Every structure is written in structure tokens, then in C-alpha cells.
Amino acid sequence: MTGLADIVARHRRRRAGAAAGGDIIQRIALLLAVLLAAAAILTPLIAPFDPLDQSLISRLRPPAGFDRAGPGHLFGTDELGRDVLSRALYGMRLTLTLAFVGALIGLCLGGTLGVIAGLRRSWLEDAIMALVDMQIAIPFTLVALLVLAVLGSNVTVLVLVLGVAGWEQYARIVRAEVRRLTGQPFIEAARAAGAGTVYIARRHLLPNVVSPLVVQFTLALSNIVILESTLSFLGLGVQPPQPSLGSMVGLGRDYMPTAPWIVLAPAALIVTLTFTVQILGDWLRDRADVRLQER
Amino acid sequence: MTAPNPPILSVKSLRVAFGSTLAVRDLSFDIHRGETLALVGESGSGKSATALSILRLIDREGGRILGGSIRLGARDPVEVTTLPPAELRALRGERIAMVFQEPMTSLNPVMRIGRQIEETLRLHRGLTGAAARKTARAALERVTIPEPERRLDQYPHELSGGLRQRVMIAMALICEPDVLIADEPTTALDVTTQAEILSLLRRLQAEMGMAVLFITHDLGVVGKIADRVVVMKNGCKVEEGRTGDIFAAPRHGYTRELMEATPRLGSGAPEPLAEAPAVLRVSDLVTSYGAGGLFSRSKPVPAVRGVSLTLGRGETLGLVGESGCGKSTLARSIMRLVEPASGEVTLDGEAITGVSQARLKPMRARMQMVFQDPYASLNPRMTIRDVVTEPAFLHGAVNARGRADMAADLLTRVGLPAEAAERYPHQFSGGQRQRICIARALSVGPRIIVADEAVSALDVSNARRITDLMAEIQRRDGVSFLFISHDIAVVERVSHRIAVMYRGKIVETGPTNAVLAAPEHPYTRRLLAAVPRIAQVDRPAPSVALPAPLPA
Incomplete structure (x- = not known):
């Protein structure tokens, strides 16, 4: 049966490989990701206006192509006459930074605790898993609101809060994978060769949990984008006049019936960002798996 | 009709x-x-x-x-x-x-x-x-x-x-x-x-x-x-x-x-070595499962019950027994992958049991293990170069730069091309992977290699090639093998001496030829009787309607 299994596995790999390189949606997502990343990095160079620059004369101008459109304001202006495109670009820059740093904090925190919980089957595991259960049981938005209300909202506090938001998912995934892997003979083989626990965790366990972690990272990234938007929408996230995608949607809410374009640009960016990140995650996972590579 | x-x-x-x-x-x-x-x-x-x-x-x-x-x-x-x-x-x-x-x-x-x-x-x-x-x-x-x-x-x-x-x-x-x-x-x-x-x-x-x-x-x-x-x-x-x-x-x-x-029972085993100073000594080893931990309420179940054996230099000791008889537990206890409850294991006169993990580590370089499942015993995410040189690297016998050269050398010794070093385990067949496992064990120049059902997952041709490779390594480097298998015919082909294990105890031991020619314990006799033999066609004449002779 092993011979057949080999052939079947090779066949599947080939199909998976074709999907990894040739999928049209993945190519579009890849292109979008490059464009978005470039836009975020080069924002100060490409933004047509200062995002904080008010001009009450040209307030609430619709996007180019409509009646009364202001000169140069491609996506129109908001209630204070600020350029929507420039604000959206700066907003995305901030949101992306928050999301990346936040997701990384969650990854490091949750990943480390997950490895410890998976390897040390003792009170330590019970304690970590109890924390995980608590984090799941308590609606995190409430906790975030409380922390931000007490400590006040600045970018540092915000990024820490966003980071802590997703750690429990990483911890659960990593712990389950580590427990599965420690039963595998190659871990025992490493132990028999004289490897210590830290070495095994670093060289044998981590590379094998990368795939699920990458997927979780991209999920967390989009979750954080949405959480940040929620907090900013509620007024506890990024403080005006500094723009973030969430706060733009939040502040633009009042003008929805008369000036929907204020909300439109940041909302479209939120959707595009989350979509791109998800597809990118699938692509990365396939790339990271050496077993999907051709013989 | x-x-x-x-x-x-x-x-x-x-x-x-x-x-x-x-x-x-x-x-x-x-x-x-x-x-x-x-x-x-x-x-x-x-x-x-x-x-x-x-x-x-x-x-x-x-x-x-x-x-x-x-x-x-x-x-x-x-x-x-x-x-x-x-x-x-x-x-x-x-x-x-x-x-x-x-x-x-x-x-x-x-x-x-x-x-x-x-x-x-x-x-x-x-x-x-x-x-x-x-x-x-x-x-x-x-x-x-x-x-x-x-x-x-x-x-x-x-x-x-x-x-x-x-x-x-x-x-x-x-x-x-x-x-x-x-x-x-x-x-x-x-x-x-x-x-x-x-x-x-x-x-x-x-x-x-x-x-x-x-x-x-x-x-x-x-x-x-x-x-x-x-x-x-x-x-x-x-x-x-x-x-x-x-x-x-x-x-x-x-x-x-x-x-x-195809291994054939009775085709002759290697003669026992005249002079083989003991490298590994196991005395009165007991290992139990279920003591403490998750199942602390249940009584510990002894899997190995008072086993003693010695393994000489350059010798292969075959350990046979059916699944569940405690062979693997014995191997893992010798390697200190599980903690024995009592008894002593010594390697070159130094005790392995009862020493701290830190003291044990240098000793691990002298004993290596080859596992049964060549698919699961290699980390799928590591290149063959890293897999093969890992034990040597862990014991400081090679630095990061020397690993490529060392891997190439080891792979040639087990009959694989040196280029294999840059590939991943899934790119090899079962027999090739088992060669990789052996190369890995050889990287530290061990005194003993414990091979736990190392050829059981392979088909006969590949199993033959692997046992031949082991014999060759033994001749060249003087390594001792503890060869564990449920297949007595394979054990016969490679072992100087044989130990039969039954329900956690060794019931019979001695030179392979002698034990197989005149088994004393009833379990050994049962084991021998069960082995399918190629020489005989012991299927009785079909009692049901005989198929008509095939047209030419």
C-alpha cells in the first residue's frame, strides 16, 4: 500500500502545486497586496493633500465626476473639507501598522504560551488553558473599552490591547499541534539523539506549527483591523484628528445620507485589506509547506 | 456444463x-x-x-x-x-x-x-x-x-x-x-x-x-x-x-x-562471536506504565518485568516476541526514553540509569536508535542534511559549516547519493528513509544501535538491503546492534545471539542457531511454527471444485 500512497501523494502535490502558482484569485490578491503595501509605505509621497488640512470652503464635496466636485479631491472631501483619499491612505497606514504589530504581539505571546502548555503537562498547562478559557468567555471588546477608558487612548496602549486580543487562539492552536507532534516518532528520535527540550521546541516543533500559525496570523490580522475600526468607531481608538480607517467610518456615519463617499473609501479599503490578507495567508501556507513541493 | x-x-x-x-x-x-x-x-x-x-x-x-x-x-x-x-x-x-x-x-x-x-x-x-x-x-x-x-x-x-x-x-x-x-x-x-x-x-x-x-x-x-x-x-x-x-x-x-x-527460517544465522567484551549490560530491568500522571488512579502495569541481557562488542543480539510483549518498552528503557522503575543499564561500565539528563547527554552519543516507521521518524520540515547530522551537531561533533560535508559522507556510507542532502524526507521511499535513519545514527559513531522493528515496515527486497547494510556497518565499524523484530526469520539472518521475549520477560536466550534448532520454551516453539515458510507449499489440495486447468 505504501507504493500506492506515494503515487497518490505525489499526484495530490502536483495538483496543489498547480493551485499554488496558477490560481488567478491568488495572483490578484498578490498584486493587491503589493499595491496596498506600497501605498501604505509611500503615503506621504503620494497623498495629494495633508490629511489634517481643513478647508471649510470646500467641505462635503463629492468625488470627481459629480456635480460640485472640488478640484483635485478624487474621492471628495469630508465635513471639515479634508481630502478623503489622503485621509484614507494615512488611515490605512496607521491601521495596517496597528494590525501587524498587534498580530505579532498576539503571535509571540500566544505561541510561546501554547508551546509551554503543550510541552509541560503540569499545573502550568492548566493555568494557561484557564486563562485561554477566560479570554474566550469574556467579550473582549468590553475589556478593551475598560482598559482604554482607564489608561486613556494612545497608540501604544491601543496596539498592546489589540495584540492581547487574539493571543488565546494562537495558544490553543499551538498547544494542540505540539501535543500531536510530541507523540510523533521523530520527536522521540530527536530525544534519543540527545536533544533538549528547548532545542526540540525550536528546531522540531516550531517549523511544524508554522502552517496553522500563518493561517491564524492572517485571520487575526483581519480581526484586528475590524476591532480597531470598532474601537475607533466608538471613539476609544485612534483619536481625532488623526485618521484611521475605523475612525473615518465612525465619524462619517452622521453624513451617510447626504455624503456617503466619506464612509465609502475607508470601508472599501477595510474590505480589500481583509480579503487580500486572507488569500495571502493561504498562499503563504502552501509555500511554507515543503511537503507540497515537487519531488 | x-x-x-x-x-x-x-x-x-x-x-x-x-x-x-x-x-x-x-x-x-x-x-x-x-x-x-x-x-x-x-x-x-x-x-x-x-x-x-x-x-x-x-x-x-x-x-x-x-x-x-x-x-x-x-x-x-x-x-x-x-x-x-x-x-x-x-x-x-x-x-x-x-x-x-x-x-x-x-x-x-x-x-x-x-x-x-x-x-x-x-x-x-x-x-x-x-x-x-x-x-x-x-x-x-x-x-x-x-x-x-x-x-x-x-x-x-x-x-x-x-x-x-x-x-x-x-x-x-x-x-x-x-x-x-x-x-x-x-x-x-x-x-x-x-x-x-x-x-x-x-x-x-x-x-x-x-x-x-x-x-x-x-x-x-x-x-x-x-x-x-x-x-x-x-x-x-x-x-x-x-x-x-x-x-x-x-x-x-x-x-x-x-x-x-525472502527470509527463510533455517537458512543459517551468523556464528556467535568467540570473544565479545560486553558493551551493554542490562540487569533486572523493570519498567511500568501508568504510574502517576493522568491515570494515577490505575495501578502501574509492568511492561518489562526483570529483564537481564548483555550485548557484546560487534555483536548483534536479536530480540523477538509478538506485539505487546514489551520489546519496544525495553528498547526505550535502555535508551532512557522512558524511566525504568528499577534495575540497571550500563554502557561500557557506566550506568545510564539513575543519572541526570545532563550527565546522560554525552552518553547518548554512544547509543543510537533506529525506529520502526521510516515515514514518521523523520521531521518532514528538515532537510536531509540537517536530519542526518543532527545527533553529531547536538553533541558538538560538527559545527554548522561542516554539516554539508558530513552529510555527504554519511549518505555515501549508507549507499545514497550525496546530493540527497538538500532534499526533504517526503522525497524518498521507505527503504531510502530507513537508510537515512541509519546514517543519522552513524553520525556520532555510536557503540550500540538499537534497531526497533527497523525493517518491519519495508517490503522483503528493501528489508534485505537494509539488513545487509547493517551487517556491513558492523563489519567495518564494529558497532553492536540490538535488533528487535517480531519476524523470527529476519532475526535469524542477522543475529549472532537471540533472546525470545514473552509477556515482559526473556524466556529463552542463546546462540541463534542453537535456539532455533532446539527451542526449549513452548512459546519459542509456537513462534517458530507460525512462521510462513517459502520452501513448503503447505496448502492442502483444494477441497472445493478444482478450477479447470488454464488454457495455454
């Missing part, structure tokens, strides 16, 4: 492909009622692909039947290759049934045995309730499962491998099929259980008069069960004939090669 009587299953110029790889090329054979045909070949020869094609399950594995015909039935044969899906489903289980290799994974783990059998009955016979249960019970009785009533309410994990395979056979035979396909049904079992399953299959076949297509890589098993043999290589039939004829006079070179590789 006059002879020649028509075959019940007839395969003609079958061609099967996976993607662009041809797995079966132009294969033809017939099976008659009451006959057993063995399909023999090493892994990758297209045996399983053929079996799956007959059931048309091959599409689900990603393969395609390119051409040829598969006809089922003596009168009004059905063409299986063009059958519509609904009729195909009715045919599977009803007229053709299959038993798979892995009794562990072929049963649904969350369903009681009774429910699983009743499910088949409901699908094919429309039986439910008490009637189904009664029939299920009868099915278990037919395969002589003790306490059938209780088994019906048990889950698969509560049954041993042999019992599970019996359940699989009971399920396959429940609709009294015309043809039973058995795909390596005994490969995962140890010899004594294998002998029981084979005689069960023979008895059932005599009772029910079905045709059996028996797929195996083991010529010894063929001698026990098959009337005729088809030898396959690379998807082609290389030889076909009556079992006795093929064993007596193999015509094709590959068949001879296969017979050569």
Missing part, C-alpha cells in the same frame, strides 16, 4: 494511471470459484492499484482506468469498468468485498463493532433491529471471535489488531461475496496472529467457495494461502503459475530475486 469452467473474475489488459504515471500496464489474469490467486510484488508494483481498480475505487485516489476490461461473474459477466455508479455501489460489498491492510484505521473509531456490521446489513440486506444484530453476531461467530455478544458493544480501540482484522473479514464476508480482495491483510500483524488469520481465511474460503485475490509482498504468506501466483513488477505481470511450480522453478529473474530476498 463442460470444462473449461469460466472464471468468476477476469481482468484483461488492464491499464491504470495516476496523472501521467502508469501504475498498471497491460495486466491480465483470471480467478475461478474457490481459488486463491496471490498478487505479489514490492511496494509500488501496482498491486494495490489493481485491487482498487477492480472495485473502481481508484478514481477516489486520483487514478484512472485507461483501458482493458474487468469482468465479474461466471455466467453473464458484468463489465466493471463501464458500470454506472448506482450499480457499482450495489456490487461493492455484495459481490466483491475487500479487506484492507490497516485494521487500525479501517474501522470507524467512534462506532461500536455491532453498529458497523449492522450498517452493512442495512445497506445491502435491508435488515434492522434484532434481526440485524443476530446476523452480526453470527458473522462474528463465523470468524471465531471469542465472546461475540460482548464484542458487538465494544469500540474498535478495545480490540487487538488480530481481532480487528477478524471483524474486518466478518464485515467483508457478511453478504457472501463471489470475490474477496485481501490487500496485505496480515502485514500489520505479528507472525502468530498472521498464521491464525491465514488459516481462518482458508477455512472460510472452503466453506463459502468464494474466489480470493490475495495481495502481498511476502512470498512466505503466498506459500500458505495461494493456489496460483501472479508476480508483478513496475505494473507489469512478469510471471504467473501454480504456487508450487513457481517456488520450485521460478522462470523470471525478478521472481528469483524476490525469493532470494
Whole structure:
């Protein structure tokens, strides 16, 4: 049966490989990701206006192509006459930074605790898993609101809060994978060769949990984008006049019936960002798996 | 009706492909009622692909039947290759049934045995309730499962491998099929259980008069069960004939090669070494499972009960016993992968037991282990270079820069190309992976290598190559091997001395030739009797309607 299994596995790999390189949606997502990343990095160079620059004369101008459109304001202006495109670009820059740093904090925190919980089957595991259960049981938005209300909202506090938001998912995934892997003979083989626990965790366990972690990272990234938007929408996230995608949607809410374009640009960016990140995650996972590579 | 009587299953110029790889090329054979045909070949020869094609399950594995015909039935044969899906489903289980290799994974783990059998009955016979249960019970009785009533309410994990395979056979035979396909049904079992399953299959076949297509890589098993043999290589039939004829006079070179590789009991073991200073000494070792931890309420169960043995320099000690007798636990205790409860293990006079992990680490360089499953014992994410040099790296015998050179050297020593270093484990076959495992063990120049069922997962040809490699390494480097296996014939071929383990104890030990020639313990005798032998065709003359001689 092993011979057949080999052939079947090779066949599947080939199909998976074709999907990894040739999928049209993945190519579009890849292109979008490059464009978005470039836009975020080069924002100060490409933004047509200062995002904080008010001009009450040209307030609430619709996007180019409509009646009364202001000169140069491609996506129109908001209630204070600020350029929507420039604000959206700066907003995305901030949101992306928050999301990346936040997701990384969650990854490091949750990943480390997950490895410890998976390897040390003792009170330590019970304690970590109890924390995980608590984090799941308590609606995190409430906790975030409380922390931000007490400590006040600045970018540092915000990024820490966003980071802590997703750690429990990483911890659960990593712990389950580590427990599965420690039963595998190659871990025992490493132990028999004289490897210590830290070495095994670093060289044998981590590379094998990368795939699920990458997927979780991209999920967390989009979750954080949405959480940040929620907090900013509620007024506890990024403080005006500094723009973030969430706060733009939040502040633009009042003008929805008369000036929907204020909300439109940041909302479209939120959707595009989350979509791109998800597809990118699938692509990365396939790339990271050496077993999907051709013989 | 006059002879020649028509075959019940007839395969003609079958061609099967996976993607662009041809797995079966132009294969033809017939099976008659009451006959057993063995399909023999090493892994990758297209045996399983053929079996799956007959059931048309091959599409689900990603393969395609390119051409040829598969006809089922003596009168009004059905063409299986063009059958519509609904009729195909009715045919599977009803007229053709299959038993798979892995009794562990072929049963649904969350369903009681009774429910699983009743499910088949409901699908094919429309039986439910008490009637189904009664029939299920009868099915278990037919395969002589003790306490059938209780088994019906048990889950698969509560049954041993042999019992599970019996359940699989009971399920396959429940609709009294015309043809039973058995795909390596005994490969995962140890010899004594294998002998029981084979005689069960023979008895059932005599009772029910079905045709059996028996797929195996083991010529010894063929001698026990098959009337005729088809030898396959690379998807082609290389030889076909009556079992006795093929064993007596193999015509094709590959068949001879296969017979050569098959371990034959009584073909002579290496003579015991005259002078072998003890390298490893195990005295009165006891290891228990279940003490403390998760199952702290249960009493500890001793798996190894007071074992003593010595292993001399340059010597191979064969450790045989059936699965569950404590062989692996003993190996893992010697390696200190589990903590023994009492007793002492010394390597070159230094105690391994009772020292701290830190003190133990330098000693690990002198003892290495090769595991059973070459698929799972290599980290799939590591390059072969890192895998092979890892023990040396851990013991500081090589720095990060020297690893590539060292890997190339080690790989050449085990007969693999040096370029293999940059590849990943999944890119190698089972036999090649086991070579990688040996290269890895050699990287630290160990005094002893514990090989725990190291060739059990390989087919005969590959197993032969691996044991030859071990013998060569022993001659060259003077390494001692503790060779653990359930297959006494393989053990005989490699071991200077042999130790027979039964229920956690060593019941007999001595020079291999002496022990096998005059076994003293009843268990050793039972073990020897169960080994399928290639020399003899001990299948009695078929009692059911003899198939007519094949037309030339």
C-alpha cells in the first residue's frame, strides 16, 4: 500500500502545486497586496493633500465626476473639507501598522504560551488553558473599552490591547499541534539523539506549527483591523484628528445620507485589506509547506 | 456444463494511471470459484492499484482506468469498468468485498463493532433491529471471535489488531461475496496472529467457495494461502503459475530475486562471536506504565518485568516476541526514553540509569536508535542534511559549516547519493528513509544501535538491503546492534545471539542457531511454527471444485 500512497501523494502535490502558482484569485490578491503595501509605505509621497488640512470652503464635496466636485479631491472631501483619499491612505497606514504589530504581539505571546502548555503537562498547562478559557468567555471588546477608558487612548496602549486580543487562539492552536507532534516518532528520535527540550521546541516543533500559525496570523490580522475600526468607531481608538480607517467610518456615519463617499473609501479599503490578507495567508501556507513541493 | 469452467473474475489488459504515471500496464489474469490467486510484488508494483481498480475505487485516489476490461461473474459477466455508479455501489460489498491492510484505521473509531456490521446489513440486506444484530453476531461467530455478544458493544480501540482484522473479514464476508480482495491483510500483524488469520481465511474460503485475490509482498504468506501466483513488477505481470511450480522453478529473474530476498527460517544465522567484551549490560530491568500522571488512579502495569541481557562488542543480539510483549518498552528503557522503575543499564561500565539528563547527554552519543516507521521518524520540515547530522551537531561533533560535508559522507556510507542532502524526507521511499535513519545514527559513531522493528515496515527486497547494510556497518565499524523484530526469520539472518521475549520477560536466550534448532520454551516453539515458510507449499489440495486447468 505504501507504493500506492506515494503515487497518490505525489499526484495530490502536483495538483496543489498547480493551485499554488496558477490560481488567478491568488495572483490578484498578490498584486493587491503589493499595491496596498506600497501605498501604505509611500503615503506621504503620494497623498495629494495633508490629511489634517481643513478647508471649510470646500467641505462635503463629492468625488470627481459629480456635480460640485472640488478640484483635485478624487474621492471628495469630508465635513471639515479634508481630502478623503489622503485621509484614507494615512488611515490605512496607521491601521495596517496597528494590525501587524498587534498580530505579532498576539503571535509571540500566544505561541510561546501554547508551546509551554503543550510541552509541560503540569499545573502550568492548566493555568494557561484557564486563562485561554477566560479570554474566550469574556467579550473582549468590553475589556478593551475598560482598559482604554482607564489608561486613556494612545497608540501604544491601543496596539498592546489589540495584540492581547487574539493571543488565546494562537495558544490553543499551538498547544494542540505540539501535543500531536510530541507523540510523533521523530520527536522521540530527536530525544534519543540527545536533544533538549528547548532545542526540540525550536528546531522540531516550531517549523511544524508554522502552517496553522500563518493561517491564524492572517485571520487575526483581519480581526484586528475590524476591532480597531470598532474601537475607533466608538471613539476609544485612534483619536481625532488623526485618521484611521475605523475612525473615518465612525465619524462619517452622521453624513451617510447626504455624503456617503466619506464612509465609502475607508470601508472599501477595510474590505480589500481583509480579503487580500486572507488569500495571502493561504498562499503563504502552501509555500511554507515543503511537503507540497515537487519531488 | 463442460470444462473449461469460466472464471468468476477476469481482468484483461488492464491499464491504470495516476496523472501521467502508469501504475498498471497491460495486466491480465483470471480467478475461478474457490481459488486463491496471490498478487505479489514490492511496494509500488501496482498491486494495490489493481485491487482498487477492480472495485473502481481508484478514481477516489486520483487514478484512472485507461483501458482493458474487468469482468465479474461466471455466467453473464458484468463489465466493471463501464458500470454506472448506482450499480457499482450495489456490487461493492455484495459481490466483491475487500479487506484492507490497516485494521487500525479501517474501522470507524467512534462506532461500536455491532453498529458497523449492522450498517452493512442495512445497506445491502435491508435488515434492522434484532434481526440485524443476530446476523452480526453470527458473522462474528463465523470468524471465531471469542465472546461475540460482548464484542458487538465494544469500540474498535478495545480490540487487538488480530481481532480487528477478524471483524474486518466478518464485515467483508457478511453478504457472501463471489470475490474477496485481501490487500496485505496480515502485514500489520505479528507472525502468530498472521498464521491464525491465514488459516481462518482458508477455512472460510472452503466453506463459502468464494474466489480470493490475495495481495502481498511476502512470498512466505503466498506459500500458505495461494493456489496460483501472479508476480508483478513496475505494473507489469512478469510471471504467473501454480504456487508450487513457481517456488520450485521460478522462470523470471525478478521472481528469483524476490525469493532470494525472502527470509527463510533455517537458512543459517551468523556464528556467535568467540570473544565479545560486553558493551551493554542490562540487569533486572523493570519498567511500568501508568504510574502517576493522568491515570494515577490505575495501578502501574509492568511492561518489562526483570529483564537481564548483555550485548557484546560487534555483536548483534536479536530480540523477538509478538506485539505487546514489551520489546519496544525495553528498547526505550535502555535508551532512557522512558524511566525504568528499577534495575540497571550500563554502557561500557557506566550506568545510564539513575543519572541526570545532563550527565546522560554525552552518553547518548554512544547509543543510537533506529525506529520502526521510516515515514514518521523523520521531521518532514528538515532537510536531509540537517536530519542526518543532527545527533553529531547536538553533541558538538560538527559545527554548522561542516554539516554539508558530513552529510555527504554519511549518505555515501549508507549507499545514497550525496546530493540527497538538500532534499526533504517526503522525497524518498521507505527503504531510502530507513537508510537515512541509519546514517543519522552513524553520525556520532555510536557503540550500540538499537534497531526497533527497523525493517518491519519495508517490503522483503528493501528489508534485505537494509539488513545487509547493517551487517556491513558492523563489519567495518564494529558497532553492536540490538535488533528487535517480531519476524523470527529476519532475526535469524542477522543475529549472532537471540533472546525470545514473552509477556515482559526473556524466556529463552542463546546462540541463534542453537535456539532455533532446539527451542526449549513452548512459546519459542509456537513462534517458530507460525512462521510462513517459502520452501513448503503447505496448502492442502483444494477441497472445493478444482478450477479447470488454464488454457495455454
